[in-house]
Amino acid sequence: MADRRFVRTALIGLCAFLTAGCWDQVQIEERGFVIGVAIDFPRSTAAEEKADREAPDKPEGRRRFLVTHQFVVPGGLVSGAQERGIQNSANQAFLNLASEGDSLLEISSELATRSSRIPFYQHLKVVIISEAVARSNYAFADALDFFLRDPELRRSSKVMIAKGDARPVLEISPRNEKLPAMYINSVAENIRKTARMVPEVRLGEVHENLVNELSFALPRITSNENEVKVAGAAVFHGQSNRLVGFLGEEETEGLNFLTDRVKGGMLKTAVGRDLVTFNVQTASRDIRADIRHKERMRFVYTITCEGVIDESFKRLNYLNENATKTLQDNVAKEIERLARDTIRKVHKQMKTDVLGLGSHLKQKHPHLWKQIKYDWDHGRNYFASSDIDVKANVFIRNVGEVNMTETRDRLEVR
Structure with a gap:
């Protein structure tokens, strides 16, 4: 009996040993690390578009996407040829694969038939969406649905909107980086040097804004053969979840002051006919709301800025x-000009609240917000009928190491 128990115990232990461990593991060299994704609509002829519209079996809202995945090629990262400055497709550190389909899951699965390594998204850095996809009804949310549902994906990936097509952005050849997606990711983090880009x-x-139907702004990205530029903003309407327009660089700077998202940057102002540059160190804003008449609410921004x-x-x-x-007064006037230009664009033209006033009402005046939230920047659009003003206060904390009056004679001699 004891022998039988020993044998039984040994068999159970052996089975546990054989079935335990990382039975479904994938070796790191077998993973296809995806670090960038670009989402476009495929280019089609007028005849194809007409056929799609008239197709009786085509589900309502169905569309096709052209998705470009950027894979890391590990061998290209340590290539001796690249170190000697030789550039060719054989030693590139990345591989772009584009595929077309009705869903992003279908496209991801299709890539497994063309690549020796299946797509692995845990290190995805940037998702770039074309202007056409962002402007189309529901296409923007549909394009992101796969990334939001897949548990393999992290929600820390940056989302940007391309001015034009998205695919060319991942096809650039940056001179100082081997991986375009990593280069783009780094550029987007330079917000302490300039306020003309939307913070990442x-x-x-994005998912939180889509669920709560809040209007929001995303970074705008443009590209040429060797570089990208992350500047300006893409404005999305909270109810329709689609792009309604772009803000220019100065308008984006004003938006950052109004939404309390300035991390640094510089402002130019004129004193007489000469130029003075003010380096922003800290900036904050306060909102005062007069809500006595909901059809004509009044908001006053007070922006406080310190710098050198x-x-x-x-x-x-x-x-x-x-x-x-x-x-100080001149710099304050410049901030007020930037902010008012932004207010004019989003308040009177776009009529879309990316200024955060709806969130302010929700926090400070919840009873009123319950009454008007369905008519805030749509429906009756109380946002568009409100009055918005701005006041800036600037404090110079340091004038640098040089006092120009004391060194004037020496400068004139030079």
Whole structure:
């Protein structure tokens, strides 16, 4: 009996040993690391578009996507040829594969028939969506649905909107980076040097805005053969979940001041006919709301900004209180100009609340918000009928190491 128990125990232990462990593991060298995705509509002829519309068995809302995946080629990252400056397709550190289909899951599955490594998305850095997809009804949300549902994907991937097609953005050849997607990812993080780009917006944030039907802005990206430019903003309407227009670089700067998302940057202002450059160190904003009449609410932004003088072509004694006050007022007027240009664009033209006023009402005046939330920037559009003004206060904390009055004679001698 004891022998039987020993044999039984040994068999159970052996089975547990054989069935335990990482039975479904995939070796790292077998993974196809996807670091960038670009989503477009495929180019089709007028006849094909007409046939699609007239197809009796075509489900309503069905559309085709052209998706470009950027894979990492590990051998290209350590290629001796690249170190010597030789560029050719054999030693590239990335591979772009494009495929077309009705769904992104179908496209991802189809890539497995063409690549030796199946797509692996846990290291996905950027998702770039074309202007056409972003403007089409529901296509933007449909394009992101796969990324939001797949548990393999992280919600920290950055989302950007291409001005034009998205695919060319992943096909650039940056001179200082081997992987275009990593180069794009790094450019998008330079928000402490400029306020003319929207701070990075991640997939999880986009999902939250879509679920809550909140209007929002995403970074705009353009490209040429060797580089990209992440500047400006793409404005999305919260109810329709589609792109309604773009903000220029200065309008984006104003938007960042109004939404309290300025991390740094510089402002140029004129003193007389000369230029002075103000380096922003901190910025904050406060909102005061007069809600006595919901059909004509009034909002006043107060923007407070601190910084230093980094460059001056004006010969002034900045240690003089009057000179400093004049410069502070000039910088404040520049901030007010930027903010009012942005307000004019989103408030009067787009009529879309990317300024965060709806969120302010929801937090500070919840009873009123319950009454008007379905008519805020759609329906009756109380947002468009409101009045919005802005006031800026600027404080110069440092004028640099040079007092121009004291060194004026030496500069003129030069």
